[in-house]
Each structure stands twice: as C-alpha cells, then as structure tokens.
Amino acid sequence: MPISLHNALDNLMQATYRKGRPGAALLLSLGGELLFEKGYGCANLGTSESITPATNFRLASVSKQFTAMCVQLLQQQGLLTYEDKLYGYFPALIHFGGDISINHLICHTSGLPDFEEFVEDDRQEQVKESEVLRITAAQPRLYFKPGSQYRYSNTGYVLLALLVEKVSGMPYAEFLQKYIFEPLDMANTVLYEAGKRIPNRAIGYARNAAGEVILSDQSACSATKGDGCIYTSVHDYLKWHEALLTNDAFKLDATLENISTTIGNNPGWRYGMGWFYANRSNGSHEFYHTGSTCGFSNLVIRVPESQLLVACFSNIADNPYLLTSLIDVLQQYPETRLESDLVRQLLGLTR
Numbered sequence: 001m002p003i004s005l006h007n008a009l010d011n012l013m014q015a016t017y018r019k020g021r022p023g024a025a026l027l028l029s030l031g032g033e034l035l036f037e038k039g040y041g042c043a044n045l046g047t048s049e050s051i052t053p054a055t056n057f058r059l060a061s062v063s064k065q066f067t068a069m070c071v072q073l074l075q076q077q078g079l080l081t082y083e084d085k086l087y088g089y090f091p092a093l094i095h096f097g098g099d100i101s102i103n104h105l106i107c108h109t110s111g112l113p114d115f116e117e118f119v120e121d122d123r124q125e126q127v128k129e130s131e132v133l134r135i136t137a138a139q140p141r142l143y144f145k146p147g148s149q150y151r152y153s154n155t156g157y158v159l160l161a162l163l164v165e166k167v168s169g170m171p172y173a174e175f176l177q178k179y180i181f182e183p184l185d186m187a188n189t190v191l192y193e194a195g196k197r198i199p200n201r202a203i204g205y206a207r208n209a210a211g212e213v214i215l216s217d218q219s220a221c222s223a224t225k226g227d228g229c230i231y232t233s234v235h236d237y238l239k240w241h242e243a244l245l246t247n248d249a250f251k252l253d254a255t256l257e258n259i260s261t262t263i264g265n266n267p268g269w270r271y272g273m274g275w276f277y278a279n280r281s282n283g284s285h286e287f288y289h290t291g292s293t294c295g296f297s298n299l300v301i302r303v304p305e306s307q308l309l310v311a312c313f314s315n316i317a318d319n320p321y322l323l324t325s326l327i328d329v330l331q332q333y334p335e336t337r338l339e340s341d342l343v344r345q346l347l348g349l350t351r
Contacts, residue, residue: 005333009036012329016322017041022205022213023051024314024322027234029241030335031307037234043202043315045213056188056231057202057313058222060291062298063230064157065274066180066240068106070164070172072255072273073179079167082106082259089163092137099146102163105156107261108271111142112155116221126194126223132158150261150271154227157274161226172225184239184247189232191225198231204295206317216295216317228293234311241302241309256285269342278340280305288343292317299323301330301343308336320347 003011009026017023023041027034039051074080086100087093093100096112104110115135119127136155143151161172168175173191181189188199206216223229232240243250252273260272268279277287284305291298297319301310312326324347330336 002332005329005336006036008329008332009326010038012322012325013038013040016325020045020048022314022316024312024316024319025051025053025055025057025234026326027053027238027309027311028336029238029307029309034238041315043200045203045205051202051315052200053235054188054200054233055202055313056190056198056200056233056236057298057315058192058204058228058291058293058296059230059232059298059313060228060293060296061154062289062291062300063226063228065289066176066230067157067160067164067226068274069180069250070175071102071106071160073249074164074167076249080163086110086159089166090133090137090159092133095137095140096142097146100142101146102160103259104146105153105160105163106259106273108150108153108156109147109261110153110156111144111146111149111151112136112153112159113139113143114153115155115158119220123220125220126218127221128223129158129162129225132224133162150263154221154224157227158224159226161224164226176230180240184243186232186236186239189230189236192223192229192231194223200233201231202296202313202315204293204315204317206295213316219294222293228291234313237300237311237313238309241311244302245304245307263342268340269345276342276346278342280339286338286340286342288346290323290346297323299326299343299347301338303338306335310336323347 017040025039028036037053043049043051043055082103084102100110115132118135165172204217205213208214256272260270263269275287277285287302295317297314299312
C-alpha cells in the first residue's frame with residue numbers, strides 16, 4: 001500500500017537535509033486545506049538556528065511576481081497602462097527606439113541587454129538599481145526587436161521597480177509594504193536593503209568544488225530590487241497564494257490574456273506577470289517559478305483550479321536534486337499530479 005503524501009514528502013526532506021546543515025522549508029496546500037508545513041536543517045550555521053515554516057528566505061526570481069503585481073496595481077489606479085512606452089519614463093533609453101513597452105518588460109520580450117554581463121566578476125560592491133539603468137543606457141543596441149522573441153531579463157524587472165517608484169512617488173519597498181504586504185498580513189515579509197533587519201532570516205550557503213558548505217549569502221548582483229530581492233517564509237507565502245485566488249485586486253486571469261508570451265516553440269508554455277505557466281488539458285493553468293541565486297534555491301507551483309500550492313524554499317544554492325525529487329513525489333499522487341513538463345525544463349532537466 002503506498003504511503004501517504006504527507007509521509008512521502010517528509011521522507012524526502014529528511015533524506016535530503018541533515019541536522020546542523022543548510023536546509024529548506026516545504027509547504028503544501030490543497031483545496032484550501034494546509035496538508036504539509038515543515039522546516040528541515042539549519043537557517044544559520046553560526047547560531048545553529050533551525051529552519052521553521054516562519055523562516056524567511058531570499059526568494060530570488062520568485063520575487064518577480066510581486067513586481068509585476070505592483071505594476072498591475074498602478075494600472076488599476078489609472079496611473080499607467082501596459083502599453084506605455086519605456087522611454088517616456090526613462091529618457092536615457094530613447095536610443096533603443098520607441099517600441100519598448102511596459103508589457104515587454106513584464107513578459108521578457110524587450111530585448112534589453114543583460115546588465116549582469118557588464119558587472120566585473122571580482123566586484124565586491126553590490127549593484128544598485130540606478131546603476132542598472134546607467135549600464136543599460138550605455139549599451140548601443142538591443143538583442144532583438146521588442147516583442148519578437150522571449151529572453152529572460154533581470155534588467156527588465158529592475159527597471160520595473162524603478163518605474164514603480166517613479167509613478168507612485170514612493171520607494172519600492174514602501175509601495176510593496178503599503179499595497180501588498182500589509183493588506184495581506186504578510187507581517188514578516190520584507191524587501192532586502194543593506195543594513196535592514198530581516199526577521200527570522202535564513203543565511204545563504206553553497207557547496208565549493210570539494211563539496212564543502214561555504215557561506216554564500218550575497219553577491220554583487222543580489223541586491224537589485226524588482227528582479228529578486230524579497231525575503232519571505234512559506235507561512236507568509238501561503239497568504240499571497242490565497243490572495244491570488246480570492247482577492248479581486250490580485251487576480252491574474254484577465255491580465256494574463258494580454259500580458260503574456262509564448263516560451264520557445266511550445267504554444268502551451270507561456271510567461272506573464274512574473275509567472276511561467278502551462279495549459280492543462282481542460283484549459284486551466286499550472287503556474288511555476290524558480291528562484292536561484294548565490295545562496296538559495298526556490299520553487300513555487302500553483303494550480304488555481306484545485307487551489308494547489310507547493311512552496312519549497314532552500315538556503316543552499318544549486319539544489320536541483322531536491323526540486324526534481326519533489327516533482328517526482330507529487331507525480332505519484334493523483335491530487336497533486338502535474339500535466340506539464342515545463343517545471344522540469346525550468347530546472348534545466350528533462351524526464
């Protein structure tokens with residue numbers, strides 16, 4: 001007789017993470033019921049603090065869905081449209097032409113150069129958003145005509161955070177707090193800023209060539225806002241998931257009809273509003289996003305139709321084994337079985 005889904009998840013996590021080592025928090029909610037929520041391993045090797053469902057991890061690119069939502073909220077307030085041209089907000093980018101729109105930034109179809117390519121490998125000082133704008137403005141040309149291709153772009157989402165500040169007249173962190181975190185009671189969720197206290201913070205780690213665990217909490221490109229700077233817990237993230245299901249201000253369905261693009265040559269795989277998503281056989285969607293940075297590996301999966309949420313946040317970099325093994329477990333149970341192979345592609349692996 002097969003073991004329960006709860007026990008299968010627990011067995012996987014216990015086999016992957018040992019006490020006193022970096023670990024992860026895992027949450028699974030289905031049909032409005034919390035089925036699994038537990039932490040494994042150590043949040044901070046220096047203090048031996050254990051990971052719990054309240055531990056805050058740096059989300060890396062999982063943060064992009066919050067950035068896109070800020071733009072949606074500004075659009076609802078009548079302060080911008082998705083068709084607005086980028087040069088109208090950032091005149092320094094006018095030499096790229098007048099075709100790049102906010103829509104293109106959200107969908108990764110702008111063709112803007114990747115700012116990381118122009119940051120020195122040995123740089124110690126962290127890049128700020130204003131520098132990303134200067135770096136981008138200094139480049140002579142786009143990668144491709146806006147709207148003609150999909151290419152994942154951290155540059156675009158950093159510029160979106162700057163745009164939120166310009167349009168709203170308030171710092172990006174303050175906008176997030178006022179319009180998302182506070183209304184949803186995400187009390188421990190914060191945007192990283194150097195020197196700012198982060199409650200229940202997990203420190204990031206990586207493995208060196210010898211397989212030894214080393215500190216890897218920050219990098220030169222890990223502090224830019226908009227593309228990947230939010231810290232949250234699986235406990236707080238569940239509140240975000242529930243808001244996407246029930247709060248009219250945060251619903252994505254109508255927006256995705258116009259603010260999304262096909263990924264590659266597969267018409268069933270798309271990107272929009274900070275989410276990768278795939279079509280299910282009945283026309284509903286599966287949503288995914290990974291978040292990988294110098295000290296963290298994250299995965300979120302949402303199936304709104306069944307109210308499924310899987311959130312796995314880990315404070316160890318380059319952790320594909322856990323994430324693909326997690327997918328393998330989910331596929332064994334009808335209630336959590338996914339129809340698309342997109343998530344494995346996101347992790348750089350195939351069946």
